Amino acid sequence: MTGMPLTLICPPIRTSSYPDENPIGYLMRLADKNTYPSYRWLLEGDGVETVDYAKLYQTFLEAGWTGFQNADLGLAQVCALPNIHLNATRLRYCPLCLQEANYWRIGWQLKLSVACVRHRIWLQDLCPQCHKPYSFVGTRKQACQCLKYLTEAEIEPAVDSVIALQFFLENGVRQQNLELFDTKQLLALRRRSELMGFLMSWLTLGGDADKPGRQNFQQVAEFRLRAERSADALCAGQDGFWRYLQTIHLAGASLLDIQQKRLVNFYRQCFKEFPEPAFQRLREIVEHYATINLIRDITEKHTLFSPNAKKVQHWYSFSKACHEYDLVHSELNRAIVDKQVRAHYGPTGGKYTKCAIYRPDLEKILPHLKEMITARDAMDILGVTKAQFVQLQNNGCFKFEVAPREGYCSTWKYSKRELETLMDTVNKSAAPPSEDGILLASTLQNRIQGTIEMPFLQLFKGIVSGQIIVRKPDGRPRTFREFWLDKSEFYQWLKQLQPNCEAMTITEAATVLGINEEFAYQLVNRGHLLHKLDSRNAKMIFPDHVRRFRQEFVILSKLSDKSKYSSSQIIELLERDEIYPVDHNEPDKLRQRLYARADVLLSNKLYHYVQYLTETKP
Incomplete structure (x- = not known):
């Protein structure tokens, strides 16, 4: 048969194919109708022993009685695929499709077919009875044994x-x-x-x-x-x-x-x-993802990337960052050391280490790196004294500041952009002067000195946060020493800062209650001893808070001092009545045992002593 084209032998019993039928499946069905032991009995010529879908499809088209002339367009496309995209001899099937019509669909032979679109279920490729893959080249006896079970395979819906x-x-x-x-x-x-x-x-x-x-x-x-x-x-x-x-x-x-x-x-x-153009959108997303995540330079040598990608890449090499942004190495090194710019270090393959710079970080602080000024110049921009500037510096009021370092700078440096932006904001929010105005500089000297701690720092924070409004007579930019304040507004603000004479700190409240400071902090933090926050967010205790605590709680050591019982005896007496401390079910215990006063009053032996516990006012 060598050299002869593949031809289909016309059997006594013929049948037409389904529009989407697998050519080999059609041969098997045709062989079954004619009781041939193998589908190869229907073929002669070159290619009988191999599975070549393209050759079979063309052979069936030439035989006018097969029905392949009316096949779906998709069948021709599948048959034309190289074998690498097909499961040539392995069966993949949909149980529900086989229940409807018992023939093999060509779409199942695509190597990456996983689901039946019609029934929205996963395809199967094992016999549910023997759990083995079914093959077209198996004997008819094996095929018949498995075929009857395929329609009973498990149905698994696909997402x-x-x-x-x-x-x-x-x-x-x-x-x-x-x-x-x-x-x-x-x-x-x-x-x-x-x-x-x-x-x-x-x-x-x-x-x-x-x-x-x-x-x-x-x-x-x-x-x-x-x-x-x-x-x-x-x-x-x-x-x-x-x-x-x-x-x-x-x-x-x-x-x-x-x-x-x-x-x-x-x-x-x-x-x-x-x-191809059809994949353009996919390539754009890949490119975008790469420009963000590749920690390396994207240069003209990387021809796969578009010119725009090379402009928006997120990482630059250290040398390229210095060149592109006109920075000296010491400036960029300092920004890395101060954690203002993220950097990644990696080996180069030799004895050197390469450094990559995260561009968004660098561009964010670039204006500040370009215009760093001395503390003297910073004081002039703000209009403050050296002592006032030190208060601001020591309390973290400047986001961009550089400490002296050998090989970089000999003095403290500050961002001119940051300070000018601050003063511009304050000037824009300034109101016209009031009839009862006072100059800010003289206020610090004559009206506020000694009344609160670090007066300029408190006033600076009040102005920047909008708690107190500065005033000026015209649109000319002013410094802090040149601003005016409304007298009544200033004293109202100052009154809020001054501590209430009746209020106590937690340390003072601990002394009044006769307990140690750590226990007092525990009581406050867990809500047993109430408190209020002052304008500086400090926790303050008032007399009513102490009285309420004594009315609601009993401290074991105080009860022991007042009664004739030791602490261990009191614990035993209370446990007999199923009375336990307030933190009984909490893993982190209080420093001392604390009971609810109402619970202890239920004890007949301790009732009298609880009634007469000291109620001394703080």
């Missing part, structure tokens, strides 16, 4: 995204709205299959692998999870594809170097294998 992925594989993008693809661009079945295989293969990365190995997609159960993640990547828009990129970039990689190699290998392979 919507998987159904959408299967529809994409079978029909392309024109009949569904996929955000990542241009519906005007034709995408051949082979390219759709290659894209899905590419995405699924990268999901096999584990440990410190930086690129996937060779894949075979023989059984659906083995790659269901990858199919679901690929479905999310292609069918859930940009967010879904972004999640996919994060997975293949980061999952399981213990070292940053491995993560970077993965990302480089992925975008190179993606750009190389899918250059």
Whole structure:
């Protein structure tokens, strides 16, 4: 038969094919009707012993009685695929489809087919009885034994995204709205299959692998999870594809170097294998993700990236950052040491270490790095004395400041931009002067000195936070020493800062209650001893709080001092009546035992002593 074209032998009993029937499945069905022991009895010529869907399809078209002339367009596309995209001899099937019509659908032979779009279930590829894969080239006896069980296979519903992925594989993008693809661009079945295989293969990365190995997609159960993640990547828009990129970039990689190699290998392979306009949106997302996460320079040598990507990359090498932003090395080094700019260090392969700079951080502080001034100049911009400036400096009022360091600068440096912005904001919020106005500088000397701690710091914070309004007679910019204040507004603000004469600190309240300071803080923090916050957010205790505490609680040591019982005896007496401390069910106990007064009053032996516990006023 060598050299003879493949031909189909016309059997005595003939039948037409279904529009989407597998050519080999059709041969098997035809052989069964004629009781032939093998479907190969129906063929002669070259290719009888091999499975070649393209050759079979063409042979069936030439035989006018097969019905393949009326087959679906998709059948011809599947048969034209290279064998690498097909499960040539392995069966994959939908039990519900077989219940409706007992023939093999060509779509099941696509290697990456995972679901039945019609019934929205996962495809099966094992016999539910023997749990073995079914093969077209098996004997008819084995086939008959398994065929009767296939329709009884378990039905497993597939999620919507998987159904959408299967529809994409079978029909392309024109009949569904996929955000990542241009519906005007034709995408051949082979390219759709290659894209899905590419995405699924990268999901096999584990440990410190930086690129996937060779894949075979023989059984659906083995790659269901990858199919679901690929479905999310292609069918859930940009967010879904972004999640996919994060997975293949980061999952399981213990070292940053491995993560970077993965990302480089992925975008190179993606750009190389899918250059067509139909994949433009996918490449744009990959490029965007890479520009954000690649810790390296993207230069003119990286031809896969667009010119815009090279402009918006998030990481620069140290030398490129200094060159692009006109910085000396010491300035950038200082910003890194002060943790104002994120940096990544890595080996170069030799004895040197490379450093990458995070551009968004650098651009954020760049105006401040460019215009650093001395403390003397900073005082002039603010209009404050040296002592006042020290108060601001020691209390963290400046975001950008640089301490003296050998090899960088010999004095403290401050951001001119930050200080000028502060003064501009204060000047813009200034109100016209009132009839009863007072100059801020003289107020600090004559009216506020000695009444509160660090008066200028308190006044500065009050002005910046809007608690007190500064005033000026005209639109000319002023410094702090030149601002005016309304007298009544100032004294009202000052009164709020001054502590109430009746109020006590927690330390003072501890002395009044006759307990140690640590126990007093525990009582306040847990809400047993009430308090109020003053204008400085300090916790203050008032006489009513102390009286209320004594009315609601009893301290064991005080009860022991007042009664004839020791502390251990009192505990025993109370436990007999099932009376326990307030923190009985809490893991973190109070320093001393504290009881609810109402509970202790229930004890007949302690009732008298609780009534007459000391009620001395603080």
